[in-house]
Amino acid sequence: MTFAAVIDGDTIETSAGTVRIIGIDTPERGECGYDEASAALGRLVSVGDPLVLSLPAAQNDRDDYGRMLRSVATADGTDLGRVQIDAGNAVARYDSSDGYPAHPLEAEYRAAQTAVLDADRNVVTAACQGGAAPAPSLGVSWWQAYSSCTKLSRNEAGHPTGPFDRDDPSQAAIYEWFAYGTGNNGDGDGDGLACE
Structure with missing residues (x-):
């Protein structure tokens, strides 16, 4: 499997099709932090770079939009979901804590996250919190x-x-x-x- 393009901070295009990264959620287009979350993935991988896609046991194969649901890592083992969590670009979401299938890294993701959800359940990245000017x-x-x-x-x-x-x-x-x-x-x- 190889990397093709960044769709947004939690979705990429690969040689196998569109992949939604399991266990994270990043801001939507037009929201504060969207550009930063998307750019963070683009700095990690380039077109043609090999990726390791894995489907944890009991996970759904695809989401409601037909995207493959996978944990995604670079060839050297860097977990893209964890990178987004550590950077404050993503919240841990769509796991057993909110009614979706469990995945092996959900506790680790939740313990490390600094991004939060606002009252409307939108992702507020670490950089967009505390009165920071919206993007x-x-x-x-x-x-x-x-x-x-x-x-x-x-x-x-x-x-x-x-x-x-x-x-x-x-x-x-x-x-x-x-x-x-x-x-x-x-x-x-x-x-x-x-x-x-």
Whole structure:
């Protein structure tokens, strides 16, 4: 199995199909922390990297959206769910504590989490707690109006079409959006330039 793209902070595309990572939940698109949670996965794995997908005993094979439910680790054993928990990007959720099948790491995830659920059951990452200013919603920055480099290249508004360099502070946020935030992996060759 190999990595193909980040969909969001708890969902990835692989050579075997779309995978929802078991036992975690991250912010939805447009919520504070969404971009950071998505980017965190994109920094761990690149297109073509091998992944280890496992289905713990008694787990459901797929969710209501048809996505495979799996624990996901890199070839060196780094657990993607635990990375998101440790970074404060995810809560431990959809496990035996809230009516879903148990998984082997749920107690560990719950003990380590610093993100929380708000009154509406939305994920509030560690960075978004305590009066932190909310992240701008989609559409606030011009580049967030484009869901892929291809769509950006067709823009008629005069927006720059790239490439965007992750090492240039004036372009880093744009790079992050197209490389990780859209789910379309705008830096497919991993050279630090998106939309080239």
